[in-house]
Amino acid sequence: MSCIELYIEFEQSEADRNIELEDYNSESKDEFESNYEIVGPGEDEDETGGATNADVAEVANALANSHPFQEPSFMRSLDLEAMHAPEFPQYMNAAIPIVADGEFTVEMEFSSREAVIKAMKDYTIRRCVDYRVYESEPTTFYAKCTEYGNGCDWLIRVTKMQKKYCWEIRRYNGSHTCTRSTISQDHSKLDSKAVAEAIKPLVEVDPSIKVKSVIAEVQSKFNYTISYRKAWLAKQQAVASIFECWETSYEALPIWFEAMCHKEPSAVVHFETMPAYQGDDLVPDIRVLHRVFWSYYPCIRAFRHYKPVVQVDGTHLYEKYKGCLLVAVSQDGNNNIVPIAFAIVEGETFDAWYFFLSNLRQHVVTRDGVGLISDRHDSIRSAIERSNGAWSPPRVFHMFCIRHIESNFLRKFKAPYFHLLAVNTSCPTQ
Template sequence: MEFSFSEAVIKAMKEYTIRRSVDYKVYESEQLTFYAKCTQYESGCDWLVRVTMISRKHCWVIRRYNGSHTCIRANISQDHSKLDSITIAEVIKPLVEADPSLKVKSVIVEVQSKFNYTVSYRKAWLAKQKAVEKIYEGWEASYEALPIWFEAMYHKEPSTIVHFETMPAYQSDDLVTDIRVLHRVFWSYYPYIRAFRHCKPIVQVDATHLYGKYKGCLLVAVSQDDNNNIVPIAFAIVEGETSDACHFFLSNLRQHVVTRDGVWLISDRHESINAAVARSNRAWSPLRAFHMFCIRHIESNFLRKFKALYLQKLVVNIGYSWMVREYEVCYQCLRERGEAYTNWLDRISHEQYALAFDGSYRWSHMTTNLVECINSVLRGARNLPITALVKQHLQA
């Protein structure tokens, strides 16, 4: 047999040993030679192989081979040492390319189906990361490419808004001079900004976690036009759902995209969002803007607090009450089941969650479902290196 590259030799060796449920030990791996023996060679199995690079033929050739293994062909273990993350990455590469959100459990199932071995969760996770790198470039290289890619976008469309925040780089506890690393980035393309001028005065914001090698949060803002089409208007990648990160996002959103007054901001009740609104110098406060809460998040907070599933629908009905009388009836029903429930609800201004008191300004938008739809479309992108993730948002 002949092979074009040394990598092809090693790949063939691994596939052979995995398929035969045997194993080998490398005795020599040089620039021109690869020599391996069965791990049971000292115990009686004579299997060995020597592959050499033949310069005149420009290929690797098997020069010595001792037949089949004579050792017992029993399963080595539930796993196999040669079934490493690199080998698995090659196998699952088409699956990851088709669906970057492929679950690690699905990787384990695929390996079981292909090789009849059950690999560890960590090995499967590493294999997926390596497959992503092969398809979309390396994780570190992607971070380095992001400013260059945004600069190219800016030259193509000068109205593109991009705002980076960086922080010092440290190696152990020592500051690395002349190097700064990405902390946060906000971006919005001119078509988004222009489209928002023709949308309802509604902005929904939400955060979703990134699942790649480097963690963080993706912040998304969306609106809706008069034809009920969902319009994404801005994005940000930040370190997490912190007050500073939300302030960074909302400040840039207000300065560059949502510049008109009388806008209704709909979000969950996360403390970071509330803190960012409070420190916005009234940019997101009446009368310039009105901060509303998603009724589904209020429902979720209520269930987490009281574990009262039978009251779930009643809490939602209170928010969806169109008339004050209807609101009072539902509110009283909740109160009759326990004052603790209504006391908890009273800590939230009813103008922020009930249709009966919103002055008909929230356009009947009671949830953050619009932004959840965008998050669903971009579900796979959250597993990608950062530049590939940003490109996916442009395509969406």
């Protein structure tokens, strides 16, 4: 059995010292002489102290032998996982306690009001029934079947129990007695919030999941076909719930880059912002992200050992805030493609490419004799012409991207065998 040695040091506070000093100073001369041995002028203090120390040592040894120290049993069986145990385990499983047959019961407990509503929605959706809320207060939730009084007596009342710190079903009339047929193609309680909660695992794995895939997942899970708009809203809510909203993400960029530069001072970040307007009015003290370029120091340093080739390209951002992600990559000695620089810009415009290529040349690609591969977009060519020779021969030599040549070639010539011809023609020159 492994043992853990514990060393405990008691530190005396300043307040304790003051109290002890006051006690020491409060003794009278008579009390002092009665408590302490007075060494006379002709006596040797060291000799007297030595005798006293010997006596003390003998007493200490005798006490130690008669009372040998043994560590307490709890020190030999420390449970290091105990610190992670829940403090109130009796309230940990009160989230959605649906019983085996799917019915509620009186005295069933829930952890929160939100858990009550979620359980109610899940119950009605799966049983193809519906309810109407009659009372919704901070401490009470009361609902009846939409067919209450027309042959169905289903109702439920859930109350917040202050002493138990949970919500509890206080009244329940049992299962629905109304017709359990599908209400419609959709369900009123299957709102975008409920759908968002159901598709969270899918969105967490693939944030770019298609809306039609969301509709198919809901159809499979709940047997309802929701509208495209509801599925789209649910996806946005799920993304915001997992990754926070788009505005928060953009607001975090400066903080994230500041932390990155603090951790690695040699990293490069270059922001460009614009003033913010609300209508035609300028919003004071607010700036809007226009462009940002960044490169990590390991990328900058590693490029010195890569092949003298750089490829640049961009991909569009299709979510709430449009834009373009520009990326520069290189290749190491094992033919691995390695990213070396990034930028978020407004689009593949002349100014955006000039911003990216200027920073790339200044901070990352600082050596000459490098090959530049691109799709020869008009904006790239214009930015290169404006670079005052920084991206022009003999400092940089331009190459064409084979994939873009193939794409443009096939767009012009539809014959499939021309595809292979174009590839075989271009590969030896690369």
